[in-house]
Amino acid sequence: MDNVIYSYIIIGLPAYNEEGALPKLFDKLLFLRDVYGDKFRIIVVNDGSSDNTENILKEYKKCYGFVDYINHEGNQGLGRAIYTLFCYASQNYDKNDILVTLDADNTHNPNIIPKMVEKLVKEKLDVVIASRFAPGGKEIGLSTERKIYSRGAAAFLRIFFPISNVHDYSCGFRAYDIGYLDRAMEAYGENLVTSKGFECMAEILVRFSKIGVKAGEYPLVLEYNLKEGQSKMKVLNTIKGYFSLIHRVKKPTRKRGEVNE
Numbered sequence: 001m002d003n004v005i006y007s008y009i010i011i012g013l014p015a016y017n018e019e020g021a022l023p024k025l026f027d028k029l030l031f032l033r034d035v036y037g038d039k040f041r042i043i044v045v046n047d048g049s050s051d052n053t054e055n056i057l058k059e060y061k062k063c064y065g066f067v068d069y070i071n072h073e074g075n076q077g078l079g080r081a082i083y084t085l086f087c088y089a090s091q092n093y094d095k096n097d098i099l100v101t102l103d104a105d106n107t108h109n110p111n112i113i114p115k116m117v118e119k120l121v122k123e124k125l126d127v128v129i130a131s132r133f134a135p136g137g138k139e140i141g142l143s144t145e146r147k148i149y150s151r152g153a154a155a156f157l158r159i160f161f162p163i164s165n166v167h168d169y170s171c172g173f174r175a176y177d178i179g180y181l182d183r184a185m186e187a188y189g190e191n192l193v194t195s196k197g198f199e200c201m202a203e204i205l206v207r208f209s210k211i212g213v214k215a216g217e218y219p220l221v222l223e224y225n226l227k228e229g230q231s232k233m234k235v236l237n238t239i240k241g242y243f244s245l246i247h248r249v250k251k252p253t254r255k256r257g258e259v260n261e
């Protein structure tokens, strides 16, 4: 981490019924306090959870001044939760700060965050994706069916939406330059993320690519064996969502104050 200049590092977690995973993930995240000191924050979007997620967040907020959360009225889906995180980061932090998003289901190990941030800053990138498909990346504990599905989805997205250096379009573990997020939100407004479901992660990258994006990947070992609770991903809907991106995502023509797709 020598010679790397960074400002605030904000960890953004979308969480829907993650009472089992959140305490484990928080334990793993705490080392980042030693790395980033008082420049470290955690913000969780509780997306209308019906389990104990909110009470757990209340407790963490009470114990740790760097933890906060936003409640969605009801379950709005991963896409809206990520958009809420983007808005929060853009409104409350500076263009030199960094937003790192990851799943709250304890399958993304935060130990690679300093390396992702370092890569983002040193290589002056707009986004760094924790990638299962970068050399050194892999998936532990995923069924063969899910492996085939995730590789098929990645191949489809690379063919239809090629982006330099990007192989993993669907992973939610990413470091974003907040100055770049400001520009993307300026270009698209609310339409930066229109998918409600899990295809939103690909949608975001594809929209980025239409306005120009410098992306990089850092290898991710997906620890699916540690997953708490059932998968919430609906495979068929997500596949349909990927196909719909072909006609849904256009280059923005938005001027300040206007809304378009």
Ligand SMILES: Nc1nc2c(ncn2[C@@H]2O[C@H](COP(=O)(O)OP(=O)(O)OP(=O)(O)O)[C@@H](O)[C@H]2O)c(=O)[nH]1
Pocket: 013, 014, 015, 016, 017, 018, 047, 075, 076, 077, 078, 079, 081, 082, 102, 103, 104, 105, 107, 172, 198, 227, 230, 231, 232, 233
């Ligand atoms: N905001 C929001 N987040 C969700 C929703 N469903 C899941 N999530 C969160 O989004 C992240 C990704 O969800 P996961 O269920 O881990 O989905 P995945 O990683 O694509 O696939 P699996 O791990 O197999 O389920 C987790 O942090 C979830 O809590 C939802 O409806 N709304």
Ligand SMILES: [Mg+2]
Pocket: 103, 105, 107
């Ligand atoms: Mg997951």
